[in-house]
Amino acid sequence: MQSNYKKDKIHSYPASPxxxxxxxxxxxxxxxxxxxxxxxxxxxxxxxxxxxxKTGLIVLxxxxxxxxxxxxxxxVILIAxxxxxxxxxxxxxxxxxVGFLDDLAVAPSLFYLVYKKLPxxxxxxxxxKSYKTNKIINISIIVLLCVAAVMAAVIxxxxxxxxxxxxx
Numbered sequence: 731m732q733s734n735y736k737k738d739k740i741h742s743y744p745a746s747p748x749x750x751x752x753x754x755x756x757x758x759x760x761x762x763x764x765x766x767x768x769x770x771x772x773x774x775x776x777x778x779x780x781x782x783x784k785t786g787l788i789v790l791x792x793x794x795x796x797x798x799x800x801x802x803x804x805x806v807i808l809i810a811x812x813x814x815x816x817x818x819x820x821x822x823x824x825x826x827x828v829g830f831l832d833d834l835a836v837a838p839s840l841f842y843l844v845y846k847k848l849p850x851x852x853x854x855x856x857x858x859k860s861y862k863t864n865k866i867i868n869i870s871i872i873v874l875l876c877v878a879a880v881m882a883a884v885i886x887x888x889x890x891x892x893x894x895x896x897x898x
Contacts, residue, residue: 790856792855800847806844819836
C-alpha cells in the first residue's frame with residue numbers, strides 16, 4: 731500500500747534566530763503595488779494609476795467647491811495646483827526629468843494631506859459626484875481624440891496636396 735507523502739511527512743521548522751517584526755502599512759502597500767506591477771505589466775499599472783489620479787482630482791475639485799470644506803483644505807488644494815502649474819518649484823521644470831519628479835512628489839503629498847483633513851460627508855458626496863462626472867469626461871476625451879485625429883488627417887492631406895502641387 732502506497733503512503734501519501736504529504737500526509738505522512740511531519741513538517742518541523744527550526745526556531746527563527748530573530749523574532750519577526752510586523753511590516754508597516756506603507757511597506758505592505760509598496761509590496762502590493764510592486765506585485766501588481768509585476769503581475770499585470772507596466773501599461774496596465776500606468777493606466778490604473780492615471781485613472782485613480784484623474785478620479786482623485788475630480789473628487790478634490792468637488793470638495794473644493796463644497797462650502798463645508800475647511801479653509802485650510804481649500805488653501806492646500808490651491809497651493810498644490812499652483813505648484814504643478816507655475817514654473818517656480820523646488821527644482822525648475824526646465825531640468826526635464828528631475829523638474830517633473832519633484833512635482834510628482836510634492837503635489838500628491840499635499841493632496842493626501844487634504845484627503846485626510848476633509849470631513850467624511852464632504853468626501854463621500856464628492857466621490858459620488860466624481861463617479862458621474864468621470865463617465866462624461868471619458869466620453870469627452872474619446873470625442874476629443876477623434877476630432878484631433880480627423881484634424882491631423884486633414885492637415886496631412888493638405889500638406890501632401892501642397893507638396894504635390896509644388897513638385898509635380
